[in-house]
Amino acid sequence: METLYRSTRETASHTMTSSQAVLQGLTPDGGLFVPVDLPQANFDFDKLATMSYQGVAYEVLKLFFTDYTEAELKACITAAYGNQFDDVAIAPVAKHGQAYYLELFHGPTIAFKDLALQILPHLMTTAAKKNHLDAEVVILTATSGDTGKAAMAGFADVDQTRIIVFYPQDGVSAIQKQQMVTQVGDNTYVIAINGNFDDAQTKVKELLNDQDLRTQLAANEFQFSSANSINIGRLFPQVAYYVYTYAQLIKQGHLKNGDEINFSVPTGNFGDILAGYYAKKLGTPIHKLICASNRNNVLTDFFNTGVYNKNREFHLTSSPSMDILVSSNLERLVFYLTGEDPVQTAGLMNDLTTTGQYTLTPAMRQQIVDFWAGFATEGQDQAEIHHVFNEHHYTIDPHTAVASAVAHQYQDATKDMRPLVVVSTASPYKFPRAVLKAITASDVTVDGLTAVDQLHDIIKTTIPATVENLRTAPVRHDRTSEPDQMAAAIQDILNLK
Template identity: 40%
Template sequence: MNFISTRGKTAGIGFIDTVLMGLADDGGLLIPNEIPHISAARLKEMESLSYQDLAYEVFSYYTNNEIPDEDLKDLIRQSYATFRDPEVTPVKKLTDNMYVMELFHGPTFAFKDVALQFLGNLYAYVSKKQNEIIHILGATSGDTGASAIEGVRGKEGIRICILHPHQKVSRVQELQMTTVDDENVLNLSVEGTFDDCQRIIKDLFADVPFKTKYHLRAINSINFVRILAQTVYYFYAYFRVQKDKPGAKVNFSVPTGNFGDIFAGYLAKRMGLPVNKLILATNENNILERFVLEGVYRPGEFKSTHSPSMDIQVASNFERYLYYLLGENPQQAAAYMEGFKTDGVITIAPELLSRVQADFAAHGVGGEECLATIGSYYREHGYLLDPHTACGVAAYEKCSPAEEVCVTLSTAHPAKFNESIELVGIEQTYPQPIQDLFAKPQHQEIVDSSVEEIVRRLESFYTK
């Protein structure tokens, strides 16, 4: 196996080079040249594996033996040794047909830890092997930044800069990033939205001379390894549910902003995992819901919501799905993306929309619906949902038939979003690592949303 670009002008890339390239040099996203298929018999053999062993099995389909087996196993052990639950992503049953997969047991209490603890360790491994300083550049709507920083802070041979939208993340998310005082960490608070931050990142990675000069590496889900690491927990959850309800049809409801987490589920399904339906849960920034329901991908007016990590209008991983929807035709994918760049809209034909709706359902959750879901599940089940997970649960209630089983991905600990929890009249206790953040000084710079300003600050950071 090797890796190719969704736009067709970058191909024959190995696994390590895929990790390092991040965004393809032609501006597309890297994907495997073929998706490996796991047989039903092999899936049966994988059912009882621990999370770490399952991760090794899934990764091995993609690494091309570029990482020796023992090194890969050691990277996985290191990455998940920091999690507070031995299962890494435990699955809990809330109702007869609805389970929650808790993805928040990593060091920053968010699902991004599952991928970024591994990717951070992998970058450190590659930096040491190649004797090269790695400059990681990323944008965050809240959780990616803290997880990425935690994954590489203080590590030799790595510098990291994270852009986040100024005052548009939760207080805890901001503190998790900006209270880190390691010399290899730079936090830039951008006057603008997450989409502005993401646009700057893509522009800089598309500037191949700049990217090459500073050895820029991607931490956002434009990096395929992020997707691959998240694919593992779909297998893990499916196996746990089948143990409880053998033969059940299993849907997944996924809080979605950048289309990365749900694309990981789509990849797992393409690999042979018998996922029934992927339910795309979003908030008032519902470009993805409109695409699933109407076949029109067009950004709307940006809205700040109770679920800020999903306050995204342009989903960077959408291009990966578009490539497969178009029959793996890179010329068509490139044409659609060029049209989106010039016209701001993608519209697909009815026959393509039918294919989309065969794989996905979607529901955009309003603010009051989100808060009501938090309140009802706390009262009726004694379980506190964060607002993103609440969107997932509300979408499950809207889109999953009563006779089918659904796993809702719980993407963050509710303590990260106390602003929303307080609106429901619920008082929660912070885990000690989060409580400790409020006494620490912050380290960040507020900058405008121009590429030129970010370049100026990056060059100063990289050459100090």
């Protein structure tokens, strides 16, 4: 059965194929693409337990990308999940104490975004050929630290593409920044903005739907798309690792087929945990998806009160990839909570734009049964890194620590002791100063590669190649911009006339 896509804000009469939606990125009305009908899966988890990550990924992705042939989809998967990952399992599951850790940091940029952004360029270039697109695709991306590097690593020197990344000048770790500004590839561009991630993301979404700019692009044979998780080519590959995790726990003897599990997910833009929601809808026996936030706890309040309110102080934390107050992917969940009502969804999103908040109806709140939400302070985050290292000799990054700390909150509050998977989204070497400070329980003044070396002296694990390479990598990108000048920066890069 073909899976077609519609907007969260428009009637289902206007639909696109999966390859068309991958190329488009964002819907013309400013909404997000969702399947007209959720695909139906009949997973045999005992069989999936015998498969490689690539095999499981195909079983999942063939449900969402139905206008790709089997050969096309398998070629994309093979290219995406190969020796650029330092573990043949791609997304291994490790047990430490009573928790399982889904390690999503074994890719080329040591963050979970690699699991989607290694395959997106292949999905996109295949889609361009299928749809006879002659225009050069310009990828616009806002990043809170990880998406930018992972997207550029995937798209670097890919024919008929350019990628422009905007990141908050003071809102990423030293290693994240160094990874981005040293990125190679003649088609990659990095711009620091004088603002936060929400400023960048809001402007990118606005530019993607700027009709005058799109006309100017078309006249110069360019077309916009996005590598953020608003793009289905970024979102749905993430579903695969939830299904794969469940199958691997069966293989390892920790679960019997049909046993329910919980996932605790460090959450900012809501794409990662939304992928878990889709995995559950496909039949993966997930009991609860624990939405773990840092001090920017707008999602915690949303799930606990039914009010989404971005009118609050923005905090810069040691888990910067979660320093977000406007979670774009939440719109997809809201769409389902309305009973797939595009008019009501559009109204709520308009309320967010005009007033900075919206409120769910009582009926909508009753539909939130798959999620539990909590947040961790900076102190709790640091304490969790310290505890896990001391108790289990296992090092976790600040985002993973947020998920781990909130997982404990969930278990204490509910007494639910089902098997629990903490989604580990980044290597500790990506945030060495914060991890070093937590483990040593002392003030740390060093940062960047000096902090990496000091952390390595303590934890003794191999420093990833992407970090080692920074020692000699020259800075290639030094552009800066005000948020309201982002369009001008794009026009300059593309030499638009």
